[in-house]
Amino acid sequence: MSVPSTHFPSQSLGEILLGWFRRMARRLPWRETKDPYAIWVSEIMLQQTRVEAVIPYFERFLQRFPTPAALATAPEEEVLTVWSGLGYYSRARNLQRAARMVVERGGFPQTYEEILALPGVGEYTAAAVASIAFGLPYAVLDGNVMRVMSRITCDFGDIGSLATRNRLRDAAQRCLPPGEAGSTNQALMELGATLCLPRNPRCLLCPVAAQCRARAEGVQDELPTKLRRTDTVAVETTLLQIERDRQILLRQRPSGGRMAGFWEIPEAAELPQAEPIEEVHRFRHSIMNRAYRCTVLHAVNPEPMDPAPAGYSWVDRSRLPDLPLSTMTRKALRLK
């Protein structure tokens, strides 16, 4: 179903949003700076991750790597350790590769096209950094903005389709008052994050309720349209917590594959000879379209594993905070 809208928002809508944003914006650490490096780091962290979860990571990351040069020269394992827990670790690796390019070219790129050319930067991040750090007139289109614009313009097109996205981006672009792209983009994202919520949008508090066509037609709860593409796959897995003294058995993922260099506790299928002693706990974890139900068992090995089997290491528990651990392993070991 695709019903292109004929309702076009304008710069006056952007100005209303801007006034609201200046009064109501949440104070977030990346809004206190114009440093393109810091804004870029925040935008990469905010991909796929909630604002509240990002704040402590952002502060720690900037403390440890305050400049592109500091990030470019750090050991990769240290970068992954500081990122550990945020998930989607290719983001951290791309950040470091991009930081090296920034250092090589002698400064942060200042055009949309050059920012877009950095590893790990897509159209959304390039538009966000270009507009917020440099005031360039590029509309951002993330999930929040798509929801807001689909409602304001009452566009029932599938937001998974390129045509709908282009229409919504055009509509957002027309909202940007001259010289105010960065703040207006943030205002649209803020509206989506705080009032124009996926369920039960808080239209009574909305600064652009009078301009919102979906509200006028009473269909705001039906938008945006998102057609289902992939079903979630349920996966049951058993993880083994095998310890001796203060050491735990871990394996490091091989280089070249997904999450290369990260440490994990073994799955039961990898060590069929291990004998379970008791269940420690259960938890759920999602990766892409896989929904894991994980059971963690205390286990022992009938043979002394000294040295550890090939691919595994005995790791002192005191070292765990300094290692890049997969999020599933962090949950399994109940680490923060």
Ligand code: SF4
């Ligand atoms: S009026 Fe309601 S649906 Fe429309 S933009 Fe505001 S919060 Fe969203």
